[in-house]
């Protein structure tokens with residue numbers, strides 16, 4: 627079964643180029659997954675096609691209105707029922723490789739992208755299954771966050787990547803950062819490839835790589851090691 631992705635946005639053009647290039651474009655061409663964009667503005671019924679309004683209670687910014695947003699969600703559900711409905715927001719659960727794996731199990735996902743101060747809270751309560759945050763920073767809208775989720779999930783679908791081995795050896799699947807990688811030449815502008823990698827001694831190479839992973843993880847992401855220890 628084809629994995630289905632529905633994008634709900636007031637800027638559908640945002641996704642055109644990323645979806646047509648490279649691995650994702652090829653996977654769509656080959657029918658591994660399909661992407662449908664729903665322009666939320668087209669579901670606004672007033673003459674100005676209004677999608678946002680001032681917040682009740684006052685304050686800065688605008689809030690995306692219930693009616694067009696829910697109409698777009700309902701049109702998406704009519705076209706493809708049963709998909710996981712996801713709202714991109716800094717208030718969501720942190721996106722991880724584990725969540726990417728859960729979503730890749732199918733059948734697909736609806737990615738709702740907000741702008742301004744986000745969507746009316748009633749949309750989140752009534753029409754959303756999961757709220758996801760791609761990092762502790764603020765974007766101008768949910769679109770770049772949706773691209774991150776789309777990319778991380780679809781690369782896990784069978785047939786998107788060349789070989790399965792390259793999927794689970796990576797950072798976050800092992801719970802540690804990757805060791806350094808090198809290719810030819812042996813020396814570049816005075817910088818040498820570590821001798822052990824030229825030795826052909828596979829046990830020593832594995833031990834070196836494990837040590838490098840540990841050192842880098844300790845230095846940059848000690849939280850990953852603490853999490854691994856807790857899970858033991």
Ligand code: JA8
Nearest residue numbers: 716741764765766767768
């Ligand atoms: C934002 Br506006 C807006 C909407 C969604 C997201 S997800 C994130 N990190 N920032 C900003």
